[in-house]
Amino acid sequence: MKKVFGIESTAHTFSCSLVSSIDGGVHGQILSDVRSIYTPPPGSGIHPREASRHHVEVAPKIVEQSLTQAGMAMDEVDAVSFSAGPGLGPCLRVGATVARSLALYYKKPLVPVNHAIGHIELAIMLTGAKDPIILLVSGGHTLITAFSFGRWRVFGETLDLTIGQLIDQFGREAGFSSPSGPKIEELAERSSNFIPLPYTVKGNDTSFSGILTSAKKLLQNGKDLESLCFSLQEIAFAMLAEVTERALAFTEKREVLLTGGVAANRRLQEMLSEVSKRHGAGFLVVPKEYSGDCGAQIAWTGLLAHLADISVEVEKSFVKQSWRLDRVDVKWRD
Amino acid sequence: MERLIRKGAEADIYLGELFGRKAILKIRKPKPYRQPDLDSGIRKRRTLHEASFLVDARKAGVSTPLVYFIDPDKAEIVMQYIKGKRLKEIISDSKQSDIDTLYSEVGRSIAKLHKDSIIHGDLTTSNFLVIKNDVLVFIDFGLAFSSQRLEDKAVDLHLMKEALTSAHSKVADKAFSKILEGYSEVAGVKMVKDLVKKVREIERRGRYTRVE
Numbered sequence: 001m002k003k004v005f006g007i008e009s010t011a012h013t014f015s016c017s018l019v020s021s022i023d024g025g026v027h028g029q030i031l032s033d034v035r036s037i038y039t040p041p042p043g044s045g046i047h048p049r050e051a052s053r054h055h056v057e058v059a060p061k062i063v064e065q066s067l068t069q070a071g072m073a074m075d076e077v078d079a080v081s082f083s084a085g086p087g088l089g090p091c092l093r094v095g096a097t098v099a100r101s102l103a104l105y106y107k108k109p110l111v112p113v114n115h116a117i118g119h120i121e122l123a124i125m126l127t128g129a130k131d132p133i134i135l136l137v138s139g140g141h142t143l144i145t146a147f148s149f150g151r152w153r154v155f156g157e158t159l160d161l162t163i164g165q166l167i168d169q170f171g172r173e174a175g176f177s178s179p180s181g182p183k184i185e186e187l188a189e190r191s192s193n194f195i196p197l198p199y200t201v202k203g204n205d206t207s208f209s210g211i212l213t214s215a216k217k218l219l220q221n222g223k224d225l226e227s228l229c230f231s232l233q234e235i236a237f238a239m240l241a242e243v244t245e246r247a248l249a250f251t252e253k254r255e256v257l258l259t260g261g262v263a264a265n266r267r268l269q270e271m272l273s274e275v276s277k278r279h280g281a282g283f284l285v286v287p288k289e290y291s292g293d294c295g296a297q298i299a300w301t302g303l304l305a306h307l308a309d310i311s312v313e314v315e316k317s318f319v320k321q322s323w324r325l326d327r328v329d330v331k332w333r334d
Numbered sequence: 335m336e337r338l339i340r341k342g343a344e345a346d347i348y349l350g351e352l353f354g355r356k357a358i359l360k361i362r363k364p365k366p367y368r369q370p371d372l373d374s375g376i377r378k379r380r381t382l383h384e385a386s387f388l389v390d391a392r393k394a395g396v397s398t399p400l401v402y403f404i405d406p407d408k409a410e411i412v413m414q415y416i417k418g419k420r421l422k423e424i425i426s427d428s429k430q431s432d433i434d435t436l437y438s439e440v441g442r443s444i445a446k447l448h449k450d451s452i453i454h455g456d457l458t459t460s461n462f463l464v465i466k467n468d469v470l471v472f473i474d475f476g477l478a479f480s481s482q483r484l485e486d487k488a489v490d491l492h493l494m495k496e497a498l499t500s501a502h503s504k505v506a507d508k509a510f511s512k513i514l515e516g517y518s519e520v521a522g523v524k525m526v527k528d529l530v531k532k533v534r535e536i537e538r539r540g541r542y543t544r545v546e
Contacts, residue, residue: 148501148503154500155500194369194371196371196375202477203457203458204493204496204497234372241365242344249343250343250460274366274367322538326499
């Protein structure tokens with residue numbers, strides 16, 4: 001049984017987790033997952049430096065709590081993994097610094113993990129998906145991917161904003177704190193008044209900037225917030241459903257897996273479940289508590305990478321702010 | 335009478351007959367998960383676009399199926415049946431060198447469309463039919479629109495590249511450079527240079543760089 005310690009710090013979340021392997025890495029058990037989330041003041045967005053300051057403050061406490069919760073000491077761990085990108089530079093560097101120190105002091109291998117692949121691997125482990133087409137939706141990502149020839153291949157992605165950015169930036173205009181997804185979802189459920197907003201799909205790619213501009217303008221002109229939240233969700237999610245359906249029809253996969261922070265949205269789940277049904281594919285969604293950024297995604301993926309002998313020397317353990325998932329050779333899958 | 339031959343993402347394709355000839359009936363069926371006004375708007379708009387761009391593309395010198403009949407309110411198009419394989423299947427079945435000329439032809443045809451301000455909007459390897467291994471027929475113009483902007487042409491090429499790197503990763507680089515070669519035969523080397531630069535810029539945009 002292998003045990004890997006993971007540190008997540010790509011954006012607003014600093015989180016540590018301990019995960020152990022069962023059956024030689026086919027299944028994992030999350031022994032602990034402790035998080036602290038930086039919340040910017042209402043109406044303003046995440047400031048990388050402020051977020052990293054938060055991470056520095058909470059880091060020692062979170063490391064300790066995650067070990068205590070797992071009932072384990074750092075000596076017993078087989079490797080230390082960290083989110084090496086993509087993400088915000090100052091935030092990434094905090095996690096990387098903590099990971100390097102732990103790896104050096106306890107003489108453990110250091111394992112870099114791609115954050116997007118972390119979302120994917122954890123979702124696969126928790127849902128038991130076999131060979132899915134995946135829609136990854138969060139503040140940092142909006143893409144459709146499936147595994148082929150050693151890598152996660154991108155079948156479609158956003159050409160400008162991510163769906164999380166669209167939701168948060170509109171929420172900010174309405175005076176909410178980020179992340180504002182739950183608040184917008186709640187308001188949307190109270191309306192069925194449809195206001196047209198730009199629907200922009202290009203092949204399997206999406207563009208959300210038109211929706212943001214229009215919705216903000218309509219809000220400033222006094223349109224009611226509930227109808228705008230409803231329409232924004234209906235249009236943006238219909239776009240995501242459409243591009244997923246395109247990729248599904250193209251690849252002829254038998255499963256659709258929804259993951260990332262926005263995966264928790266019930267309306268999006270409903271739409272994708274109907275898309276899957278139409279094509280006779282199974283629909284899976286990551287459990288809500290693990291949809292957002294968390295240490296477990298890094299610890300679990302770190303464990304898979306460790307089993308495939310992947311590690312990095314401390315001197316070469318740079319963070320990569322725009323590390324694309326389709327650049328990663330995934331040696332633990334075939 | 336009609337037989338369902340393909341259930342696409344957007345439309346169902348039936349094979350039937352019209353005046354004794356084989357014909358395709360393409361129906362964009364309602365999607366129950368979409369808000370009804372949004373759904374009917376999308377289906378009607380795309381049906382009209384498809385019909386008119388299938389015709390415009392022919393004028394630009396690119397082969398497309400003939401349009402026989404359209405009903406925008408039902409989102410239906412009846413068009414010529416083309417007996418051919420999808421490029422996607424041909425790529426999976428062939429060796430790279432066998433279909434180099436086909437890739438160049440893809441590039442030349444895209445350039446012809448662009449020259450006439452037609453942006454296809456959905457360039458994937460499922461949206462070309464190939465007859466007897468050399469004649470190329472463009473289908474699926476539902477996302478097409480008219481534009482002369484470099485940006486729109488570059489997005490079109492980016493979609494082509496994305497389809498190749500995702501579904502045909504082993505041949506993608508070579509195939510895409512052949513496509514660009516063909517494109518430059520029609521549009522010139524300078525144009526291709528500008529486009530490639532723009533494609534790179536577009537590809538950098540959607541990526542984790544700016545979280546505000």
